[in-house]
Amino acid sequence: MEARVCVLAGDGxxxxxxxxxxxxxxxxxxxxDHNFEFIHALVGGAAIDKYNNPIPSESMNLAxxxxxxxxxxxxxxxxxxxSADMRPEDAILALRKRLGLYANxxxxxxxxxxxxxxxxxxxxxxxxxxxxxxxxxxxxxFGRPKRxxxxxxxxxxxxxxxxxxxxxxxxxxxxxxxAKSRRKRLHSLDKMNVLETGRLWREIANEVSRDYPExxxxxxxxxxxxxxxxxxxxxxxxxxAENSIGDILSDEASVITGSMGxxxxxxxxxxxxxxxxxxxxxxxxALYEPIHGSAPDIAGHNVANPxxxxxxASLMLRWSFGLHEEADExxxxxxxxxxxxxxxxxxxxxxxxxxxxxxxxxxxxxxISSGPKT
Numbered sequence: 001m002e003a004r005v006c007v008l009a010g011d012g013x014x015x016x017x018x019x020x021x022x023x024x025x026x027x028x029x030x031x032x033d034h035n036f037e038f039i040h041a042l043v044g045g046a047a048i049d050k051y052n053n054p055i056p057s058e059s060m061n062l063a064x065x066x067x068x069x070x071x072x073x074x075x076x077x078x079x080x081x082x083s084a085d086m087r088p089e090d091a092i093l094a095l096r097k098r099l100g101l102y103a104n105x106x107x108x109x110x111x112x113x114x115x116x117x118x119x120x121x122x123x124x125x126x127x128x129x130x131x132x133x134x135x136x137x138x139x140x141x142f143g144r145p146k147r148x149x150x151x152x153x154x155x156x157x158x159x160x161x162x163x164x165x166x167x168x169x170x171x172x173x174x175x176x177x178x179a180k181s182r183r184k185r186l187h188s189l190d191k192m193n194v195l196e197t198g199r200l201w202r203e204i205a206n207e208v209s210r211d212y213p214e215x216x217x218x219x220x221x222x223x224x225x226x227x228x229x230x231x232x233x234x235x236x237x238x239x240x241a242e243n244s245i246g247d248i249l250s251d252e253a254s255v256i257t258g259s260m261g262x263x264x265x266x267x268x269x270x271x272x273x274x275x276x277x278x279x280x281x282x283x284x285x286a287l288y289e290p291i292h293g294s295a296p297d298i299a300g301h302n303v304a305n306p307x308x309x310x311x312x313a314s315l316m317l318r319w320s321f322g323l324h325e326e327a328d329e330x331x332x333x334x335x336x337x338x339x340x341x342x343x344x345x346x347x348x349x350x351x352x353x354x355x356x357x358x359x360x361x362x363x364x365x366x367x368i369s370s371g372p373k374t
Contacts, residue, residue, distance in 0.1 A: 002035045003321060006066035006285070008059065008095075010044040011088060012294025013357075014072020016302065017309035020361030021070060024310055024333075027365040028317070028326050031373065039066065043095075044074025044088035044294075054091035063095060063285065068320040070313060071289035076296040096136050099284050101267035102167070103174045104134040105315075106250045106291060108233075110257055113338050117258025117347045120230065128256060130236040131182070133175040134246025136267055138167045139197075141243055163197045163242065168204045175240035176212040177271040184215045185237040189222045189245055201242060222249065229253050250291070259346045260292035261305025264312035272319040286320050288312040302356040305344040307334060310364060325373065333367040 007022065009015040022038055029036050041059035048054050054074070063069050074088035095101070110118065110128040118125055143160030150156070172188065179186040188205040192198035202219055209217045220228070222245045228235065229249060233256055241249060254260045266272075267287040290308030298304055310330055318327040337360070343352040344360055355363065 001321065001323070002037070003067045004037045004039060004065070005316075006063045006069045007038050007040045007072075008043045008063065008069060008091075009040070009072040010074040010091075010294065011046055011076050012073055012296045012299040013292070013304035014044075014074065014294055016299070016304050016357050017290060017306040018070055018072040020306040020357060020364075021309040021313045023361045023365045024330060024368065025313055025317075027368040028329060031329070031368060032323075032326055034323075034326075038070075043071075043091040045076055045079045047091065048079060048086060048088060052086075054086055054088050055094045059091075060094070060098060063099070063287075066285045068285050068316050069095070069287040070309075070316065071287050072309070073290070073292065073294040075294045076299075093141065095287060096267060097142065099287065100137070100269040101284070101287055102135060102137045103171050103268045103271075104132075104136045104246065104250075105178070105266045105268065105272070106132045106134065106253070107264060107311075107315075108132065108250075108253045108256060111262075111335075111338050113341075114258055114262070114347055116349055118256055119258070120233075120256060124231065124233060125256070126234060128233045130233070130253075131178060131238050132246060132250045132253060133171065133178060133238060133240040134250060135163075135167065135171040135240075135242050137243075138163050139243030161195065161197050161242075161244075163200060165200070165204055168201050168242075169208055172205050172208045172240055173211075174268070174271045175238050176208060176215055179215045179238040180212060183237040185218070186215050187218045187220050187225065187236055187239045189220055189225045189239060189241040189249070191222055191245070192219075193221060197242065205240075225249060226252060229256070254291060259305060261290070261308050261344065261346050262311075263291045264308050264310075264315055265289055265291050266312065266315045266319055268319065273322055286316070288316040288320075302358055303345050304357045305346050306357050306360050307344075310334060329368050329371075329373070330364070333364045333371075336367055337363055 009018040041062045143162040148157045190198035190201045192202045269284045314327040314330040317323040341352045
């Protein structure tokens, strides 16, 4: 197949990990006779420096015209001015809104060989494999009014938490569809004890659940879920939450694996296809990115962990292009290197083989190129 992939590397280690992901994807293309055209555009701080805009129209148009987007990371100390009119992070918010990417999927999986990297006790980590589905285009981050003011009584700021029935129902439905293809267990998180939006969220989740009798729906207050994710993470299969709750808890969940460099994400405008189903491109392009951010403290040192970006590329193959066998190739190669003790420094133990970012890309691409098709 042919596909056009827009690469928005961004800032910091975003450039380094997307470079290695392209290397891995090129190995996939060669092995399976696909043709991916990679088109590059500036976003984030790099775009502010050149265009005084975190997402210039050229970059947005290239993203809109692609079949999928491979994203790196944005931000860094250079642009960390709270009084600035624009911030690098505005780029990702604008992309989500313009592309209608309302569902963010964050898989959380613990590799048995990496249990030592987690701050949690080993007995908590057995069989941890869940997905957080976060609503992405509503809630506090987009609600109006959003403003700051000052008076003789001091400064004041307002953010608005607002959700419509449609916004809630569509993301909850995505979570149900995902749960139906997994262990058929869905935790819906809210703050219905104090928020009207939480009560509406729970009400609509119950209504949508009637279409999915095979999926167990479990309501949980978000603060209780924050404790359970740490004390009993294997109890979860699929979690769905509104924007700000999902943002906070998915970052909390990343600690379970021992490194944010191991966790991918996908932002979608529709439900992903069921496992085993092959489908072509359709609708708006989805966006795939590692969750670790730009990590400016290690940028340029060739030590960043690219595995999360590799896994994001795997999700792209699986969910945007229906290329499940090709996605398996990437994931199997990652499983192989982990089982054989190859690590970047963030997850390396004393006796592991420590690799740089580019060496990890070479190794995974080489395994894909040299092995038989799975």
